[in-house]
Amino acid sequence: MTQAPDTGLSAGEVARRLGIAVTTVRTWxxxxxxxxxxxxxxxxRRYDQRDFARLELMRQLTVHGxxxxxxxxxxxxxxxxxxxxxGAEHAVAAGAYTAASLRRAAYALDPxxxxxxxxxxxxxxxxxxxxxxFAPALREVGRRYSTLxxxxxxxxxxxxxxxxxxxxxRRPPARPSVLLACAPAELHSLPLEALAAALAERGRASRMxxxxxxxxxxxxxxxxxxxxxxxxxxxxxxxxxxxxxxxALSARPRPALIAACGPGWAPQNLPGGVRTLADLAEAxxxxxxxx
Ligand code: B12
Numbered sequence: 418m419t420q421a422p423d424t425g426l427s428a429g430e431v432a433r434r435l436g437i438a439v440t441t442v443r444t445w446x447x448x449x450x451x452x453x454x455x456x457x458x459x460x461x462r463r464y465d466q467r468d469f470a471r472l473e474l475m476r477q478l479t480v481h482g483x484x485x486x487x488x489x490x491x492x493x494x495x496x497x498x499x500x501x502x503x504g505a506e507h508a509v510a511a512g513a514y515t516a517a518s519l520r521r522a523a524y525a526l527d528p529x530x531x532x533x534x535x536x537x538x539x540x541x542x543x544x545x546x547x548x549x550x551f552a553p554a555l556r557e558v559g560r561r562y563s564t565l566x567x568x569x570x571x572x573x574x575x576x577x578x579x580x581x582x583x584x585x586x587r588r589p590p591a592r593p594s595v596l597l598a599c600a601p602a603e604l605h606s607l608p609l610e611a612l613a614a615a616l617a618e619r620g621r622a623s624r625m626x627x628x629x630x631x632x633x634x635x636x637x638x639x640x641x642x643x644x645x646x647x648x649x650x651x652x653x654x655x656x657x658x659x660x661x662x663x664x665a666l667s668a669r670p671r672p673a674l675i676a677a678c679g680p681g682w683a684p685q686n687l688p689g690g691v692r693t694l695a696d697l698a699e700a701x702x703x704x705x706x707x708x
Contacts, residue, residue, distance in 0.1 A: 512549020
């Protein structure tokens with residue numbers, strides 16, 4: 418638990434303190450904007466305490482399996498410069514601990530514990546709970562399931578608990594301006610459930626059409642509700658349906674944002690007017706900005 422001195426730290430000193438390569442420090446600066454904020458004339462740029470806290474959080478999140486782009490977004494959001502490291506360390510450690518506890522409760526087929534843990538995880542906010550606890554637990558249980566079919570019950574109980582906890586986040590009484598829908602053959606709806614809950618936390622209401630939304634149903638829903646954003650989820654290439662994108666693109670009024678999200682879509686094959694969103698944090702930032 419080292420503090421950056423008042424004079425700031427060089428990239429090399431930051432790397433040493435964090436136990437990572439200096440090239441990683443520079444990459445995180447260049448690629449994710451996690452650089453030093455001090456620019457003293459005639460000197461190299463120096464990392465102050467807050468810059469250092471961000472990098473420390475970035476390292477902890479990536480060590481816990483959070484994808485670098487998502488970890489960087491969480492790290493850039495770091496507030497409370499007074500006690501940055503204590504708060505960040507606590508959040509990450511709590512997330513990792515919750516992910517492990519969720520997995521244990523899932524393997525033990527213990528729904529009451531799963532529900533309690535999932536609700537508790539949300540007290541720190543939907544985005545950190547998803548990034549540090551829910552998604553890692555889901556990935557791990559999904560991995561076990563793919564190698565050993567008997568984990569299917571654990572996966573079902575875990576996803577039911579996560580889904581119920583996300584649905585428990587209070588929805589604002591605002592007019593829904595965001596439309597969320599899965600691809601026509603897609604059953605994986607949890608990432609969109611997380612997005613609906615994260616938007617609700619920010620006072621934004623959404624309409625979640627859920628799993629398996631046929632193209633014509635989507636087009637009709639857009640025409641009837643006039644959303645400013647439409648977010649479509651496909652978890653596998655086999656469910657990603659260009660016909661659904663075409664329905665969104667031709668619907669009137671045309672939504673300001675049409676996003677194809679999830680590992681099922683191939684970004685290079687998307688038609689013009691459709692964008693991708695890399696993770697929950699980006700999806701929240703981009704959709705919450707719209708009117
Ligand atoms: C829960 C779950 C289910 C539940 C879904 C419940 C629900 N309401 O969502 C149920 C039981 C229904 C289910 C069914 C099936 N599933 Co399933 N399931 C999962 C599991 C465990 C979690 C899914 C999830 O929510 N992932 C979200 C996060 C954790 O996933 P991620 O891809 O790592 O996230 C990255 C990005 O997507 C992005 N991201 C994450 N969250 C968000 C949020 C937003 C808004 C954005 C923009 C981005 C974003 O950031 C992450 C980092 O890059 C996964 C395991 C896994 N690794 O995902 C398997 C998994 C996706 N399922 C799988 C399979 C095979 C199936 C079935 C076909 C099984 C079967 N034989 O019946 C069926 C039917 C699928 C269908 N037709 O849609 C495979 C898919 C393999 C593939 N690529 O084709 C997986 C990977 C398991 C495995 N290892 O085999 N499943």
